[in-house]
Amino acid sequence: MMGKVGLQLYSIRELTQKDFFGTIEKVGKIGYDGVEFAGFFNAPAKELRKALDNSGLEACGSHTAIDLLTKNLEEVMDYNHEIGNSFIICPGIPENMRDSSDAWKRTADLFNEIGLKCKENGFQFGYHNHSVEFQLFNGEYGFDILAENTRADLVCLQIDTYWVEYEGLKSVDFMKKYHDRLPLIHIKQMKSFEDKRCTEIGKGVIDFKEIINLGKEYGTKWYIVEQEYFEIPYMQSIEESLQYLKSIL
Numbered sequence: 001m002m003g004k005v006g007l008q009l010y011s012i013r014e015l016t017q018k019d020f021f022g023t024i025e026k027v028g029k030i031g032y033d034g035v036e037f038a039g040f041f042n043a044p045a046k047e048l049r050k051a052l053d054n055s056g057l058e059a060c061g062s063h064t065a066i067d068l069l070t071k072n073l074e075e076v077m078d079y080n081h082e083i084g085n086s087f088i089i090c091p092g093i094p095e096n097m098r099d100s101s102d103a104w105k106r107t108a109d110l111f112n113e114i115g116l117k118c119k120e121n122g123f124q125f126g127y128h129n130h131s132v133e134f135q136l137f138n139g140e141y142g143f144d145i146l147a148e149n150t151r152a153d154l155v156c157l158q159i160d161t162y163w164v165e166y167e168g169l170k171s172v173d174f175m176k177k178y179h180d181r182l183p184l185i186h187i188k189q190m191k192s193f194e195d196k197r198c199t200e201i202g203k204g205v206i207d208f209k210e211i212i213n214l215g216k217e218y219g220t221k222w223y224i225v226e227q228e229y230f231e232i233p234y235m236q237s238i239e240e241s242l243q244y245l246k247s248i249l
Helices: 008-014 018-032 044-055 068-073 073-083 101-120 140-150 160-164 171-177 210-217 234-248
Strands: 004-008 034-037 059-065 088-090 125-130 155-160 184-187 222-225
Touching: 004 008, 004 018, 004 059, 004 234, 008 018, 008 034, 018 044, 018 140, 018 234, 034 222, 044 059, 044 073, 044 160, 059 160, 068 073, 068 088, 068 101, 073 101, 088 101, 101 125, 101 140, 140 155, 140 160, 140 171, 155 160, 155 171, 160 171, 171 210, 184 210, 210 234, 222 234
Parallel strands: 004 034, 004 222, 034 059, 059 088, 088 125, 125 155, 155 184, 184 222
Antiparallel strands: none
């Protein structure tokens, strides 16, 4: 299955903060298929949907804070429905939700509840890892405790390749383990294992050819570019990453 390429807009937040709709338009012109959000800058949903349509972009996800998911889920779903987004992703949780095996299990119960409400309303809920999920509790990673205690149909796993490799682990190992839960993958490159800064997708040490091949096998729908450190202009960087990804898709 051929996946699509999205951009996590957090990567270019300095631009979106100044001109949200104008930046979205530029991302569309570069050739991305979609954008994943990390906040909406108070943009009315109807106007944002129009901006996406005019730019030829799909909404391929929204990173949504846990407080909003627990206190304002109806409003979150209404907004995301309006902009045409079906993936609602929790991008992290506070320490008290992940500081023990039991805490992870409680979080898993909560995620199943959120995931069920999302599913009933036509959305897919998911979780995005950083590095803290790979702390061990009785020999088991927090990430695995969460995965084992959540239903695959209710909680997808948005594996962030950079943060897995940051911990000295391999993204492909987790992809193989959770192959039925990967509609979205964060494609994020590391310059070197010594200098752990981000770089453009084709320039670093993570082998994305293997990751993409597995994604094709497992039916991944979106490969979402993210970058947090830049040595060249933002738009040049995200275009380079897009061109490399397209060359291996």
